[in-house]
Amino acid sequence: MSKKILALALCLLLAATCFAGCGDGSSSQDGGSSSQGGAASEASQAQGDASAAEGAIKIGGTGPLTGGAAIYGNAAKNGAQIAVDEINALGGLQFELRYEDDVHDPEKAVTAYNTLKDWGMQVFLGSVTSKPAVATSTEANSDHIFFLTPSASSTDVLGGVENPLTETVEIERKDNIFQMCFVDPNQGSASAQYIYDQKLGEKVAVIYKNDDVYSTGIYNSFAAKAQELEIEIVSTTTFTDDTSTDFSVQIADAKDNGADLVFLPMYYEAASMILIQADSVGYKPQWFGVDGMDGILTLDGFDTALAEGVMLLTPFNADSDDEATSKFVSTYKEQFGDVPNQFAADSYDCVWSIYNALKDEEVASDISASDLCDKLIAKFTSSDFSYDGLTGENMTWDETGAVSKSPKGMVIKEGAYVGMD
Amino acid sequence: MKRLIIRKKSRKNFLTYGIVVAAYVALMAVMAAGAMPSAIQGLLVPMCAYIIAAVSLNLTVGVLGELSLGHAGFMSVGAFTGCTAAMALANSGMPSWGRMAAAVVVGSLLAAAAGALVGVPVLRLQGDYLAIVTLAFGEIIKTVVTNLYIGIDPQGLHFGFLKPDIGLGKGGKMIVNGPNGISGIEKISTLTAGFLIILLCLVVIFNLVDSRSGRAIMALRDNRIAAESVGINATKYKLMAFVLSAAMAGAAGALYALSQNTVTASKFDFNTSILILVFVVLGGLGNMLGSIVAATVLYILPETWLRQFSDYRMLIYAVVLIGMMLVTNSQKVRTLLGKLLPQKKTKEKEGQGDA
Numbered sequence: 001m002s003k004k005i006l007a008l009a010l011c012l013l014l015a016a017t018c019f020a021g022c023g024d025g026s027s028s029q030d031g032g033s034s035s036q037g038g039a040a041s042e043a044s045q046a047q048g049d050a051s052a053a054e055g056a057i058k059i060g061g062t063g064p065l066t067g068g069a070a071i072y073g074n075a076a077k078n079g080a081q082i083a084v085d086e087i088n089a090l091g092g093l094q095f096e097l098r099y100e101d102d103v104h105d106p107e108k109a110v111t112a113y114n115t116l117k118d119w120g121m122q123v124f125l126g127s128v129t130s131k132p133a134v135a136t137s138t139e140a141n142s143d144h145i146f147f148l149t150p151s152a153s154s155t156d157v158l159g160g161v162e163n164p165l166t167e168t169v170e171i172e173r174k175d176n177i178f179q180m181c182f183v184d185p186n187q188g189s190a191s192a193q194y195i196y197d198q199k200l201g202e203k204v205a206v207i208y209k210n211d212d213v214y215s216t217g218i219y220n221s222f223a224a225k226a227q228e229l230e231i232e233i234v235s236t237t238t239f240t241d242d243t244s245t246d247f248s249v250q251i252a253d254a255k256d257n258g259a260d261l262v263f264l265p266m267y268y269e270a271a272s273m274i275l276i277q278a279d280s281v282g283y284k285p286q287w288f289g290v291d292g293m294d295g296i297l298t299l300d301g302f303d304t305a306l307a308e309g310v311m312l313l314t315p316f317n318a319d320s321d322d323e324a325t326s327k328f329v330s331t332y333k334e335q336f337g338d339v340p341n342q343f344a345a346d347s348y349d350c351v352w353s354i355y356n357a358l359k360d361e362e363v364a365s366d367i368s369a370s371d372l373c374d375k376l377i378a379k380f381t382s383s384d385f386s387y388d389g390l391t392g393e394n395m396t397w398d399e400t401g402a403v404s405k406s407p408k409g410m411v412i413k414e415g416a417y418v419g420m421d
Numbered sequence: 422m423k424r425l426i427i428r429k430k431s432r433k434n435f436l437t438y439g440i441v442v443a444a445y446v447a448l449m450a451v452m453a454a455g456a457m458p459s460a461i462q463g464l465l466v467p468m469c470a471y472i473i474a475a476v477s478l479n480l481t482v483g484v485l486g487e488l489s490l491g492h493a494g495f496m497s498v499g500a501f502t503g504c505t506a507a508m509a510l511a512n513s514g515m516p517s518w519g520r521m522a523a524a525v526v527v528g529s530l531l532a533a534a535a536g537a538l539v540g541v542p543v544l545r546l547q548g549d550y551l552a553i554v555t556l557a558f559g560e561i562i563k564t565v566v567t568n569l570y571i572g573i574d575p576q577g578l579h580f581g582f583l584k585p586d587i588g589l590g591k592g593g594k595m596i597v598n599g600p601n602g603i604s605g606i607e608k609i610s611t612l613t614a615g616f617l618i619i620l621l622c623l624v625v626i627f628n629l630v631d632s633r634s635g636r637a638i639m640a641l642r643d644n645r646i647a648a649e650s651v652g653i654n655a656t657k658y659k660l661m662a663f664v665l666s667a668a669m670a671g672a673a674g675a676l677y678a679l680s681q682n683t684v685t686a687s688k689f690d691f692n693t694s695i696l697i698l699v700f701v702v703l704g705g706l707g708n709m710l711g712s713i714v715a716a717t718v719l720y721i722l723p724e725t726w727l728r729q730f731s732d733y734r735m736l737i738y739a740v741v742l743i744g745m746m747l748v749t750n751s752q753k754v755r756t757l758l759g760k761l762l763p764q765k766k767t768k769e770k771e772g773q774g775d776a
Contacts, residue, residue, distance in 0.1 A: 117460075
């Protein structure tokens with residue numbers, strides 16, 4: 001009996017490893033490029049080490065560098081690395097960057113954060129994805145280490161946001177936590193406003209992922225704003241992690257209710273499945289996405305023709321003629337062989353904004369994380385501090401920790417993002 | 422001769438207790454000296470939770486001889502009910518250890534109830550049905566908790582399913598928030614509590630195994646027909662071991678949840694169940710000390726030492742797993758170990774008799 005159990009258990013383990021292998025398949029192409037990137041960043045890390053001898057401020061970050069969401073973590077890491085290299089080349093204030101893998105899991109993210117703390121991290125770039133960031137922001141708050149996340153957009157990361165149902169603040173505002181990206185509710189209501197202003201659709205359908213903080217956060221605020229603007233939502237359907245491969249029911253529901261615009265507040269993997277399956281049943285509404293849609297064009301094996309005409313709100317446009325953006329894009333392509341997405345741009349902006357906040361101050365490189373945190377909070381919340389970056393101009397922060405900047409509408413034309421305005 | 426075996430067995434049990442207590446003392450000493458890196462310090466309480474889960478699964482798989490593939494489901498029940506209890510008591514003025522204990526008790530009771538629910542119909546059957554049903558149970562729990570909303574306001578607890586609007590009044594607080602799970606948990610579980618629960622579980626398991634009921638359970642594992650022919654009530658004894666195992670998994674879940682900032686239902690998925698099963702299989706079926714060591718090593722390793730390999734971390738982890746499987750099952754290595762440690766030899770034989 002025990003042998004049988006052993007055999008069965010080992011079979012299951014083997015099967016589970018196979019599944020894990022499949023899951024990683026989508027990012028394997030990404031893995032290839034990241035190992036390339038790894039070589040580049042090792043080279044730059046060597047630089048970093050050299051400068052560390054003179055004393056550099058240690059910046060840490062956690063993100064999914066392996067696993068299903070690896071595309072985001074690696075993009076953020078690479079973007080931050082470019083910024084650090086540029087800043088170190090200027091002389092003066094020096095930075096040293098280290099990213100740790102959190103596999104998009106809050107538990108692992110806390111360990112990654114603790115590892116960085118042991119390394120002597122002075123400024124924390126937070127976690128790249130929302131769920132882990134909720135955990136690491138609480139830790140960083142109790143340790144008083146400055147936290148500026150490039151892309152974790154949930155309100156739970158910042159805390160201090162009132163739940164409209166109970167009129168109570170459920171998670172206290174964590175005073176040293178700041179975001180570079182839009183907070184989820186802003187994205188949802190901005191999308192609804194955009195659809196209303198541009199008269200993009202008469203009947204709207206929404207498909208969202210109800211076991212995901214990011215997706216439900218955007219959906220809730222979108223639905224509230226849509227009600228206020230009297231946008232007609234004819235179909236609302238959901239999916240979860242386990243059902244994110246078959247969307248026939250959701251698409252049929254949207255189609256049967258005559259929706260001419262479908263809002264997809266989700267990450268790009270699921271969105272790509274929806275586009276493929278809608279195409280196979282000949283359903284061609286206007287698709288509208290959010291910043292998680294960014295990355296769909298570089299997805300392995302995805303026919304970009306299917307994404308033709310998809311609209312999305314994102315703060316970053318890699319095709320922009322803007323000098324800073326084109327320089328960043330060409331450096332990124334050269335070092336990592338990819339077109340950077342919004343995550344890379346956001347983390348690039350994070351590092352530069354921290355540099356801007358510190359450049360006029362007298363900062364010794366061995367300053368304690370807590371003292372540096374006080375300085376940075378004072379600077380970021382002060383009314384005369386603003387930052388112009390790749391993802392927006394005149395970005396400012398207030399005590400709530402949320403950034404104020406305006407989203408850009410993008411539309412996919414011939415396999416590339418084009419600004420809508 | 423029989424007495425000799427019993428004495429050896431109890432010697433092994435005391436060795437297990439001794440190692441656990443020594444580990445606790447050593448850890449506390451290192452922490453008091455301030456020499457513990459924070460990366461490891463943060464892993465200790467979850468590690469205790471995984472050890473408890475592994476030991477409890479070993480009771481089902483190693484002692485009872487049934488396969489459970491949904492042990493994370495019982496942890497999930499314990500985590501969410503225990504955490505709800507702890508958060509509901511937050512303003513009661515109870516000290517944090519009291520709330521923690523209450524959470525563990527509530528978590529293990531409800532997990533035991535879930536275990537009974539699954540066990541009563543399924544353990545009457547023969548064959549691998551328990552594996553299939555527990556697998557389904559784990560998935561069902563995950564889906565249910567994903568859609569569950571629990572809040573508290575001055576009027577008391579409110580429950581809701583599928584919709585977040587559960588009629589919370591002003592000043593209310595959402596505890597379980599559907600797909601977002603529980604966030605803003607006060608981290609009240611401590612290493613001491615973790616070790617106490619481990620010891621308690623070991624005492625319960627060792628005494629059960631050495632008791633009349635335990636011998637009945639093992640007789641059922643080894644030969645059901647023979648056991649039933651001498652009048653052992655198969656369902657009763659199987660249920661006893663299985664419900665106990667579920668209760669311990671619930672305690673592990675509550676301990677785990679109270680050591681994290683945020684817990685979601687998706688944390689307790691099939692992969693977690695398999696992870697715990699891997700701890701049990703690699704540690705040796707029926708071997709509690711083995712489960713403890715395997716859970717410790719396999720939980721701590723990928724998060725600390727293997728981090729230096731960055732992108733290749735999980736690849737190396739897989740190699741370590743395969744290596745451990747080969748080593749622990751190879752007769753050559755066993756004989757070699759037996760020659761090196763003559764004392765070990767007798768234990769090894771006894772261990773085989775156990776499994």
